[in-house]
Amino acid sequence: MGKHRRTSPSKIRVISSGRSRPSHTKSRTSVPEGQDSPAKKRRLTHVLVGASVTLAGGAVASPPAHADTGQDLSAAIAAIAWKGERPASRAVSAESARSRTSLQVIADGLPKVSAAEVLDIAERQIGVKENGAGGGTKFHRWYMDSYRADETVERDGGSIRGYANAPWCAMFVSWVGEQAGIRPVFGWDAYTVTYAQWFKANGHWGRTAKSGALVFFDWKGGDSLYGIDHVGLVEKDNGDGTITTIEGNTGNGKVERRVRPKSQVVGYGYPVYRA
Structure with a gap:
C-alpha cells in the first residue's frame, strides 16, 4: 500500500529520527511589528494557554493538555466546550481535574457519545x-x-x-x-x-x-x-x-x-x- 502516511506536497527534509518529514515551505505574508498574523489569530481563538495539544490538536512540542504550569486552571478547564463556551451547570473542581486526564475533564462540556x-x-x-x-x-x-x-x-x-x-x-x-x-x-x-x-x-x-x-x-x-x-x-x-x-x-x-x-x-x- 504505502500511501497512507501524509506527506506534504512541498520538499522533504530529514529530521533526527532518520525518517523523512515535510519541510516548512509555506510562503509568509509580511506582518507589521507587534501584530499577529491572521493564521496565528485563528489558532489562538481555539487554544488555551497550557492546553494547545488538546484544543488545537497541535504538534507535541506543545505540553500535554492542561500540563501543570503552577497556575490554578480549574476555572479555565470548566469553561472549555465544543466552541469554547462555558458548559451549563458543569463546574469542574480543581480536585476532580487532578484526578482525571485533561481530555476527560474537557469531555464534561461535550455531548455524551458512545x-x-x-x-x-x-x-x-x-x-x-x-x-x-x-x-x-x-x-x-x-x-x-x-x-x-x-x-x-x-x-x-x-x-x-x-x-x-x-x-x-x-x-x-x-x-x-x-x-x-x-x-x-x-x-x-x-x-x-x-x-x-x-x-x-x-x-x-x-x-x-x-x-x-x-x-x-x-x-x-x-x-x-x-x-x-x-x-x-x-x-x-x-x-x-x-x-x-x-x-x-x-x-x-x-x-x-x-x-x-x-x-x-x-x-x-x-x-x-x-x-
Whole structure:
C-alpha cells in the first residue's frame, strides 16, 4: 500500500529520527511589528494557554493538555466546550481535574457519545471512494475548509490545496470525530504520526484493542510512532490475534471494513466516550 502516511506536497527534509518529514515551505505574508498574523489569530481563538495539544490538536512540542504550569486552571478547564463556551451547570473542581486526564475533564462540556455511535457514523461511510487522483472525497473537502488545515500546513509546509488528493486515512477518522461532536477529545490531523503523538501526549495511548479506539499501523510491524503508516477505527477485537476495523484510504481507495493482524499495530488512541 504505502500511501497512507501524509506527506506534504512541498520538499522533504530529514529530521533526527532518520525518517523523512515535510519541510516548512509555506510562503509568509509580511506582518507589521507587534501584530499577529491572521493564521496565528485563528489558532489562538481555539487554544488555551497550557492546553494547545488538546484544543488545537497541535504538534507535541506543545505540553500535554492542561500540563501543570503552577497556575490554578480549574476555572479555565470548566469553561472549555465544543466552541469554547462555558458548559451549563458543569463546574469542574480543581480536585476532580487532578484526578482525571485533561481530555476527560474537557469531555464534561461535550455531548455524551458512545463508541457504538461513533462506529455507526463510520460504518455509514463504507463504500465512499476516492477519485482517480487519490482524493476528492468529502473528507478531503471538510479538512481543507477547516482551520486545522491552516495549522497543519504551517507545521508541515505545502499548501491547503495540496490536501485535495492527499492520503486521507487520518482525515476520514478526524471527520468521524467531528460528526460525532467530540472533536476536542477525539483529535484531528492529516498526518498519522502527529495524530498518534497527540494521544500519547495526553495520556490516552495504549496497546489494548478497544471498540471505538483509533488504531495506528506500521506495515513493517515496528513499534515506533515514527513508523506509523495508517490509521483506522477498531470495531472489535476478534480474540484470535486480529481486529476488525473501519478505515478510509484502504488499498482499494475506499472506506472499508477490514480484518488486520495485531502484529501490524503500533498502538491505540483512546477518545473519551461518555456512554
